[in-house]
Amino acid sequence: MARKNKREPWEEEEEIIWVSKSEMKRDMEALQKLGEELVALKPAVLAKFPLDEDLREAIADAQRFEKEARRRQLQRIGKLMRAVDPEPIQAALDLLNNKHSQQSIELHKLEKMRDRVVAEGDKAINDVMALHPKADRQKLRQLARQAKKEQEGNKPPKAYREIFQYLKALKAESEA
Known part of the structure; x- marks a missing residue:
C-alpha cells in the first residue's frame, strides 16, 4: 500500500525566493x-x-x-x-529633480501672465490684482503700454522684462 505524503498543520513550508x-x-x-x-x-x-x-x-x-x-x-x-538603504537617497534626488521642474513651471506661468498683461491690458491686470491685491495697478498699466510701444516699434523689450520681474517679485512676496 502506497503511503500518501500528508503534511501536518504545524509544518509550514518556507518560501524561498530565488534571485537570478x-x-x-x-x-x-x-x-x-x-x-x-x-x-x-x-x-x-x-x-x-x-x-x-x-x-x-x-x-x-x-x-x-x-x-x-x-x-x-x-x-x-x-x-x-x-x-x-537607497530609498531615502532616491527620494531626496527625486525631490531635487522635481523642485527644478516645479520652478520652471512657475516661471512659464509668469511668462504667460506677462504676455496676457501686454496683449489684453486692463482685463489681465484685473486678474493680476485679484491674485495679488498689493500690486500697483498704475505701474502695471504703464509698463504694459510701454511694452506694447516697444513691440510695435521693434525696440528692445525693456518694459516687457520689467513686467516679468515685477510679477516675479509679487509672487515671491505672496509666498513669504
Whole structure:
C-alpha cells in the first residue's frame, strides 16, 4: 500500500525566493547609476542628502578623479550603496529633480501672465490684482503700454522684462 505524503498543520513550508544572477547585476548597476547621479551633484546640494560618511567621502573622491580612476571609484560607490538603504537617497534626488521642474513651471506661468498683461491690458491686470491685491495697478498699466510701444516699434523689450520681474517679485512676496 502506497503511503500518501500528508503534511501536518504545524509544518509550514518556507518560501524561498530565488534571485537570478542577471537580476542581481541589474540591481547593482541601478545602484551604481544612482551613485553616478550623486557624483554629478554639487557639494552644497550633496550635503543635504542622507549619506553615511564613507559614501560621502567616496563621492567627493569620485568628483576629483578622471577617466579610469573615476570609473573604478564609481564601482566602489556602487558597492558601498549595497550596504545602505537607497530609498531615502532616491527620494531626496527625486525631490531635487522635481523642485527644478516645479520652478520652471512657475516661471512659464509668469511668462504667460506677462504676455496676457501686454496683449489684453486692463482685463489681465484685473486678474493680476485679484491674485495679488498689493500690486500697483498704475505701474502695471504703464509698463504694459510701454511694452506694447516697444513691440510695435521693434525696440528692445525693456518694459516687457520689467513686467516679468515685477510679477516675479509679487509672487515671491505672496509666498513669504
